[in-house]
Amino acid sequence: MTKTLIACALSALMLTGAAAQERFITVASTTSTQDSGLFSHLLPLFKARTGIEVKVIAQGTGQALDTGRRGDADVLFVHAKPQEEDFVAQGFGVARFDVMYNDFVLIGPASDPAGIKGGKDIAAALTKIQSQGAAFVSRGDKSGTHAAELALWKEAGVDLAAKRGPWYREIGQGMGAALNTAKAMEAYVLADRGTWISFKNKDGLSIAIEGDKRLFNQYGVIMVDPAKHAWVKTEPGKAFMDYVLSAEGQAAIADYKIEGQQLFFPNAKR
Amino acid sequence: MVEGTSAWRLIISGDPTLYAIAFLSLKVSLSAVVLAAVFGFPLGALIAFSHFPGRGALVVLINAFMGLPPVVVGLCVYLALSRSGPLGSLGLLFTPTAMVIAQAILITPIIAALTRQTIEDLWSEYRNELLAMGVSRMGCLAALLYDARVSLFTALLAGFGRAAAEVGAVMIVGGNIEGFTRTMTTAIALETSKGDMAMAMGLGLMLIAIVIAINASTWILSSLTKSRMG
Amino acid sequence: MTSIDNLPLVLSGVSHRIGDLTLLDEVSLTINAGAPTAILGPNGAGKSTLLNIAMGLMRPTSGAVSWGGRSDPAPLRRAIVFQSPVMLRRSVRGNILFALEQAGVARDKREARLQGLLARVGLIGLEDRPARRLSGGEQKRVALARALARDPDLLLLDEPTADLDPAATRAVEEIIAGAAASGVKILMVSHDAAQVRRLAGEVHFLVKGRLRESAPTARFFSDEASPLAQSFLRGDLLTET
Numbered sequence: 201m202t203k204t205l206i207a208c209a210l211s212a213l214m215l216t217g218a219a220a221q222e223r224f225i226t227v228a229s230t231t232s233t234q235d236s237g238l239f240s241h242l243l244p245l246f247k248a249r250t251g252i253e254v255k256v257i258a259q260g261t262g263q264a265l266d267t268g269r270r271g272d273a274d275v276l277f278v279h280a281k282p283q284e285e286d287f288v289a290q291g292f293g294v295a296r297f298d299v300m301y302n303d304f305v306l307i308g309p310a311s312d313p314a315g316i317k318g319g320k321d322i323a324a325a326l327t328k329i330q331s332q333g334a335a336f337v338s339r340g341d342k343s344g345t346h347a348a349e350l351a352l353w354k355e356a357g358v359d360l361a362a363k364r365g366p367w368y369r370e371i372g373q374g375m376g377a378a379l380n381t382a383k384a385m386e387a388y389v390l391a392d393r394g395t396w397i398s399f400k401n402k403d404g405l406s407i408a409i410e411g412d413k414r415l416f417n418q419y420g421v422i423m424v425d426p427a428k429h430a431w432v433k434t435e436p437g438k439a440f441m442d443y444v445l446s447a448e449g450q451a452a453i454a455d456y457k458i459e460g461q462q463l464f465f466p467n468a469k470r
Numbered sequence: 471m472v473e474g475t476s477a478w479r480l481i482i483s484g485d486p487t488l489y490a491i492a493f494l495s496l497k498v499s500l501s502a503v504v505l506a507a508v509f510g511f512p513l514g515a516l517i518a519f520s521h522f523p524g525r526g527a528l529v530v531l532i533n534a535f536m537g538l539p540p541v542v543v544g545l546c547v548y549l550a551l552s553r554s555g556p557l558g559s560l561g562l563l564f565t566p567t568a569m570v571i572a573q574a575i576l577i578t579p580i581i582a583a584l585t586r587q588t589i590e591d592l593w594s595e596y597r598n599e600l601l602a603m604g605v606s607r608m609g610c611l612a613a614l615l616y617d618a619r620v621s622l623f624t625a626l627l628a629g630f631g632r633a634a635a636e637v638g639a640v641m642i643v644g645g646n647i648e649g650f651t652r653t654m655t656t657a658i659a660l661e662t663s664k665g666d667m668a669m670a671m672g673l674g675l676m677l678i679a680i681v682i683a684i685n686a687s688t689w690i691l692s693s694l695t696k697s698r699m700g
Numbered sequence: 701m702t703s704i705d706n707l708p709l710v711l712s713g714v715s716h717r718i719g720d721l722t723l724l725d726e727v728s729l730t731i732n733a734g735a736p737t738a739i740l741g742p743n744g745a746g747k748s749t750l751l752n753i754a755m756g757l758m759r760p761t762s763g764a765v766s767w768g769g770r771s772d773p774a775p776l777r778r779a780i781v782f783q784s785p786v787m788l789r790r791s792v793r794g795n796i797l798f799a800l801e802q803a804g805v806a807r808d809k810r811e812a813r814l815q816g817l818l819a820r821v822g823l824i825g826l827e828d829r830p831a832r833r834l835s836g837g838e839q840k841r842v843a844l845a846r847a848l849a850r851d852p853d854l855l856l857l858d859e860p861t862a863d864l865d866p867a868a869t870r871a872v873e874e875i876i877a878g879a880a881a882s883g884v885k886i887l888m889v890s891h892d893a894a895q896v897r898r899l900a901g902e903v904h905f906l907v908k909g910r911l912r913e914s915a916p917t918a919r920f921f922s923d924e925a926s927p928l929a930q931s932f933l934r935g936d937l938l939t940e941t
């Protein structure tokens with residue numbers, strides 16, 4: 201009886217692990233990139249081209265970088281340039297390349313409690329939000345978006361540590377969760393445009409501020425350094441990086457639209 | 471909830487992605503139950519049967535571990551299976567196998583604790599008769615496990631329910647990779663974060679329906695067995 | 701057939717104490733082959749304790765027990781029917797087959813033995829019923845079948861017909877008499893004097909853990925018996941020692 205059970209258990213394990221044999225790489229990316237649906241568009245094209253399967257783990261940028269540090273991913277595809285450069289400088293990544301950009305938008309409730317809707321100045325808007333004590337939802341999860349948000353508060357001259365209060369809600373979750381929370385709380389939230397466009401629960405929320413140059417959001421792609429972790433799949437990993445940086449890959453990125461709007465703007469240096 | 475109908479349409483039309491996700495959920499949780507039973511049944515039965523110093527503490531520990539937070543188990547398994555971790559060379563992180571392992575760890579205490587309770591109760595009932603028949607220790611164990619099979623099966627069901635319902639462990643060790651480690655619960659979490667509540671709800675109702683179906687069929691099975699056993 | 705013999709069953713100086721309570725006090729008796737032997741006494745006399753020790757399920761706190769000269773308590777060709785027998789969660793057939801298996805009966809012989817036992821205890825036709833759903837009397841008969849499956853030369857019975865109605869009592873007594881007639885030594889515990897008179901050849905009278913009298917049935921039930929025995933048989937409650 202015990203023998204039968206063990207046999208069942210082992211074959212169950214083997215069945216579930218059987219797929220491990222095909223050619224694949226693991227890409228650690230961010231929840232906002234995943235939520236935008238870009239990978240569903242891009243990866244089948246890549247697979248058709250090269251036969252390589254890409255498994256995307258969507259985590260916050262902080263966790264994605266940690267995954268890279270552990271060698272649990274082969275390539276990183278994130279949007280936090282300063283942290284990415286640190287990652288390479290510390291020897292965890294081979295090199296970092298610009299791949300595409302989009303922008304952030306400040307989303308707000310229809311009631312616009314801080315009265316900033318339609319403005320073009322993000323710093324002024326944030327200052328007004330803080331001085332009015334209007335509710336604001338922060339990712340609070342060391343993600344690229346979170347890092348950008350903190351940088352913008354600094355830009356606006358707001359000392360968060362001092363001015364923090366019940367108006368500032370750090371939820372420690374991804375972009376989708378942040379948008380859901382902002383909607384439920386009638387709060388402002390900084391979001392990347394890609395996630396915003398593909399977000400399906402928009403009622404009651406709209407774009408309050410957009411177009412400010414400081415809302416620029418750069419994505420980078422990095423190969424995890426095989427010198428640190430010998431098992432990194434350098435050859436297929438490089439194939440992926442080459443693809444997204446190539447003319448073909450960049451065109452595919454530009455092609456990705458939701459409701460007719462382009463989400464990401466390729467800007468790899470050639 | 472007009473959008474809710476789009477979720478139902480996917481279910482009824484037999485959308486392959488949706489059914490692949492459901493199938494993976496079942497495969498992972500059922501495999502986890504089998505694995506947990508391999509360890510949980512003997513563990514529970516042996517504790518029920520034996521007396522040794524520290525037995526009480528072990529019972530308390532196993533009962534307590536029935537409530538292990540799935541996300542904590544997920545984190546521990548993640549750290550163990552990470553390439554930089556002790557079992558990294560197995561290359562199991564972000565695979566369904568890792569999910570099976572994490573869920574099996576999660577539900578083994580449930581199966582062990584329920585087995586122990588069942589066997590202990592039955593042993594106190596059967597003890598005198600079995601000893602009077604000169605039954606060996608192994609023979610007693612076999613007789614108890616066989617006669618308690620309906621209750622033991624219910625223990626498996628309880629384990630399955632916990633595994634099928636959790637999202638914390640499989641999300642961390644599986645990575646919610648599309649087409650590979652995306653289960654019903656992780657898909658629901660994803661759709662919720664994308665704001666697609668209708669889809670999330672549809673998946674949720676489908677998951678509940680599957681769990682109800684499994685419970686119903688085992689209830690029928692155990693009723694049939696009970697009528698034969700008395 | 702094996703040459704295991706449980707007789708004579710000898711208890712010498714058997715005492716059993718639990719804490720301050722003395723359940724048995726220096727009981728010595730010898731059970732030889734022959735007509736059924738009864739251990740009679742009021743409730744609380746220690747009869748069940750004595751029977752469990754005689755079965756080898758308990759070791760007395762002092763004194764010795766031997767079965768056919770052996771002191772190893774393994775229950776070879778020895779069986780007991782408890783006052784409230786526990787049915788396994790199986791059919792009647794399942795219960796008896798289990799007993800046959802545990803008694804070491806070869807697989808190909810079990811079905812035939814099963815049929816024989818069902819006939820002996822009068823349960824033909826009920827073998828596929830869940831044993832736990834049977835009446836008290838029927839369950840007693842299943843327990844007897846399980847015991848007889850061990851082909852015992854010594855069969856111990858603890859209050860075999862307590863809680864049974866007269867019809868069921870009669871049925872069980874017939875099975876007991878039948879077993880005795882076929883050569884099985886019966887050692888039965890009872891508080892029912894009339895039953896003892898019907899079934900037993902000799903009586904050991906136990907009161908408050910002490911053996912008060914041992915006598916052939918005829919003498920025990922006559923006015924040659926001890927005053928205490930006569931008092932008990934008259935129906936007095938023996939509250940003093």
